[in-house]
Amino acid sequence: MTLLLLHGPPASGKLTIGRIVAERTGFALFHNHLVVDAVTALFPFGSEPFVRLREATWLALLGEAAAAGRDTIFTFAPEPTVTQAFIPTLAEAWHKAGRRTLVVALTIDVAEQERRLVEADRRAFGKLTDVELLRGLRSEMAACGAVMPPADLTIDTGNVPPDKAASRIVAAIG
Template sequence: MNLIFFYGKPATGKLTVARELTALTGYKLFHNHLTVDLLLPVFDFGSPPFVELREKIWLSVFEQAAKVRLNGMIFTFAPELTVRSNFVDRVIDIVAGAGSRARFVELTCPMDEVYRRIDSQARRQTGKLTSHEVYAQLEAQGVFATSHMPKPDVLVDTSRLQPTEAAAQIMKELRLPKEEI
């Protein structure tokens, strides 16, 4: 299984670009809010049961996808402090155990663009972080630091490219196969 692991701060375009890459490659898309949205009605964000179950679900999906030998999967992830420090290493081990590897794609954009995007209609509809004030507080606390993430195989500034162009760049740099129709 080819795992394309998108990461970056909120509002850098992870889900938008991942959807475009899915359209190009036919890879399955597993975005992190699927799990977050499943758990939030029952557990508070960051609570011990939330953290435990979120990670179990993420890792279980990777394990099963590797087990059934999916051609490829795209995962979107926003590094933040409630994620255990060994999570990414565990993902890498699972994928490597299936004879493949995770490819890391970091999406970035300038802070003024993050602030422009943060309160978008699309983000509000999906229950994502939409408050400038909350984002600024979390950023000041270092909640979104990506320093513990692996060096990306591809780094994309999404303020400079349209989502389709970003996906095409990622596909080219990672040498991903185009979906055969």
């Protein structure tokens, strides 16, 4: 059983590609914004209760998926409000359950990222759509991405369409 950790910066195509991979593999798709949206209904993004509850919920749900042997795709954007312990704790939970973690990093150039950021479909999950805010956060987000575990596969989604990116991921799953 596999946890596919599909990570990348905002607007790199995590959900789009994750949906295709889920359709082709039967993996469950757990989009990180499902929890983010639930917690921000009660607590401001980045506040102490938000960070604590978001990570506890992610870990509880993904830990249960590991225990149940449920192949899972988790979309994730490394950013400053995520504690540095989160990803190692998640990977350890899957390892203890005898499961595999496959890390896929999506990359995208700045111009394409900013073009995608303002697309209407991003509002459906309350995703980041403010280009100026992204520009202000870009260096912090890049630093957070730099401490992610080494990727088993890296895909430049500015040059590789979602269908082909999904095919590469499915091949890496084996």
